Amino acid sequence: MVIVIMNQKGGVGKTTTAVNLAVALKRNYERILLVDMDPQANAGTHLGIRADENNSIANVFAGTKKIPDIVKNAEGIDVAPSNISLAGIELQIVNEIGREMLLKDILKEINYDVVIIDCPPSLGLLSVNALTAADKVIISVLTDYFAREGLADFLRTVQKVKSTLNNKLSILGYLATNYDNTAISKDALESLKSHFEGQVFKTVIRINTHLKEAPGAGKSIFAYKKCRGYEDYEKLGEEVYEKIK
Amino acid sequence: MVIVIMNQKGGVGKTTTAVNLAVALKRNYERILLVDMDPQANAGTHLGIRADENNSIANVFAGTKKIPDIVKNAEGIDVAPSNISLAGIELQIVNEIGREMLLKDILKEINYDVVIIDCPPSLGLLSVNALTAADKVIISVLTDYFAREGLADFLRTVQKVKSTLNNKLSILGYLATNYDNTAISKDALESLKSHFEGQVFKTVIRINTHLKEAPGAGKSIFAYKKCRGYEDYEKLGEEVYEKIK
Ligand SMILES: Nc1ncnc2c1ncn2[C@@H]1O[C@H](COP(=O)(O)OP(=O)(O)OP(=O)(O)O)[C@@H](O)[C@H]1O
Numbered sequence: 001m002v003i004v005i006m007n008q009k010g011g012v013g014k015t016t017t018a019v020n021l022a023v024a025l026k027r028n029y030e031r032i033l034l035v036d037m038d039p040q041a042n043a044g045t046h047l048g049i050r051a052d053e054n055n056s057i058a059n060v061f062a063g064t065k066k067i068p069d070i071v072k073n074a075e076g077i078d079v080a081p082s083n084i085s086l087a088g089i090e091l092q093i094v095n096e097i098g099r100e101m102l103l104k105d106i107l108k109e110i111n112y113d114v115v116i117i118d119c120p121p122s123l124g125l126l127s128v129n130a131l132t133a134a135d136k137v138i139i140s141v142l143t144d145y146f147a148r149e150g151l152a153d154f155l156r157t158v159q160k161v162k163s164t165l166n167n168k169l170s171i172l173g174y175l176a177t178n179y180d181n182t183a184i185s186k187d188a189l190e191s192l193k194s195h196f197e198g199q200v201f202k203t204v205i206r207i208n209t210h211l212k213e214a215p216g217a218g219k220s221i222f223a224y225k226k227c228r229g230y231e232d233y234e235k236l237g238e239e240v241y242e243k244i245k
Numbered sequence: 246m247v248i249v250i251m252n253q254k255g256g257v258g259k260t261t262t263a264v265n266l267a268v269a270l271k272r273n274y275e276r277i278l279l280v281d282m283d284p285q286a287n288a289g290t291h292l293g294i295r296a297d298e299n300n301s302i303a304n305v306f307a308g309t310k311k312i313p314d315i316v317k318n319a320e321g322i323d324v325a326p327s328n329i330s331l332a333g334i335e336l337q338i339v340n341e342i343g344r345e346m347l348l349k350d351i352l353k354e355i356n357y358d359v360v361i362i363d364c365p366p367s368l369g370l371l372s373v374n375a376l377t378a379a380d381k382v383i384i385s386v387l388t389d390y391f392a393r394e395g396l397a398d399f400l401r402t403v404q405k406v407k408s409t410l411n412n413k414l415s416i417l418g419y420l421a422t423n424y425d426n427t428a429i430s431k432d433a434l435e436s437l438k439s440h441f442e443g444q445v446f447k448t449v450i451r452i453n454t455h456l457k458e459a460p461g462a463g464k465s466i467f468a469y470k471k472c473r474g475y476e477d478y479e480k481l482g483e484e485v486y487e488k489i490k
Pocket residue numbers: 009010011012013014015016017038042119120121177178179205206207208209211212213253254255256366389390391
């Protein structure tokens with residue numbers, strides 16, 4: 001089961017969700033892989049993992065390494081880290097035949113119960129590769145004024161990928177993040193629920209400073225501190241498990 | 246004077262800074278243009294401006310319109326709005342000769358005292374076009390654990406543009422945003438100041454819910470409410486004016 005965490009809007013909690021959901025699912029699954037498809041490489045950094053020049057997902061795309069060569073382990077999950085050279089890969093593959101299927105082929109060779117993919121804030125070829133390789137998509141949505149901005153464009157891209165490259169792709173749900181009980185947050189959540197009826201996760205990730213601090217300690221929220229963020233991502237893990245089992 | 250607001254990290258306050266700084270500079274300059282180079286088009290939306298299919302910056306890149314045809318006015322500044330078709334333009338221009346100079350040539354034909362350019366969260370061709378057209382760069386940095394992540398990659402890109410495409414390009418400063426007095430924010434600000442000595446703006450943009458609400462009203466912070474965000478961006482406007490006059 002391959003789950004992609006996406007939204008081309010920046011800073012909406014994609015990496016925070018990818019890392020903490022991957023660790024939360026460890027309660028129900030044996031083998032979990034977190035793949036970082038963002039050249040900013042925040043998913044790896046969040047768990048204290050930095051890939052050197054020759055051991056990142058970019059090298060796997062370049063064909064010089066395989067996933068098992070580059071994988072590192074943290075808190076019981078495997079992590080395929082990225083680094084900035086992945087941005088170079090995106091420009092290089094523009095004219096390659098089958099350029100959207102590269103990640104799908106890479107993941108065919110490995111065997112995990114669940115693969116979680118963190119994406120960059122864009123709808124470029126790296127994100128399209130992730131959608132083509134995916135079974136499910138979780139859309140991380142910041143509960144602010146811009147919350148629903150761009151979701152129509154995002155859905156058009158998902159539809160295009162589904163109809164031409166990957167017909168098994170479907171939306172697992174919309175996840176509201178950074179919820180802070182203000183009028184703007186409440187409006188954003190309400191408008192999300194009314195526009196995407198039945199597709200919004202019951203679990204809402206509340207704003208919580210410890211979620212911001214955990215990456216500084218190189219840990220998921222579960223290894224960092226028992227707090228609102230820990231409860232919310234634990235609940236999300238359960239809700240996702242119920243939907244995919 | 247062309248100023249670009251950049252950082253490939255998402256959600257760090259680029260659009261909030263671009264919009265509020267453009268309006269703040271109205272106090273010292275007559276003619277100000279805000280150009281939205283992000284296909285998410287948040288800069289326009291922030292001021293209640295949405296470009297239709299035929300009247301966005303994408304049409305100017307496609308050569309079917311000029312800047313004066315698409316410009317709208319809000320709070321005394323001109324805005325060249327974007328829309329999602331700009332993402333298509335980025336893929337189309339990949340093989341064009343002089344693909345990095347397109348925006349520079351577009352801005353040659355118009356006459357403003359200050360042009361502010363909002364960028365997408367990436368270092369792709371749209372951002373490179375903005376750097377090539379720019380005199381100065383302001384780097385918006387969220388004061389969290391990831392604050393300095395990616396800045397080395399960003400600086401490499403700036404150096405490359407400066408040495409091959411635009412030798413007048415220089416850094417105006419690093420702007421700390423979403424500062425909230427927690428240990429993580431303080432650490433981030435201290436580490437920014439020690440790494441980029443003398444290049445960090447004295448003005449720090451504090452976290453302020455009204456900055457989140459203003460886009461919902463289609464207004465800059467100056468037209469929305471007198472508050473911390475108003476004071477901070479007013480101060481930034483003065484500091485930027487002192488540096489560029
Ligand atoms: N629920 C939350 N409460 C408080 N802070 C949060 C929460 N979720 C995320 N953050 C913080 O917000 C910032 C952005 O989050 P994150 O990096 O996960 O977003 P992203 O969508 O992955 O960003 P990008 O678009 O750059 O990849 C980080 O500092 C993170 O720690």
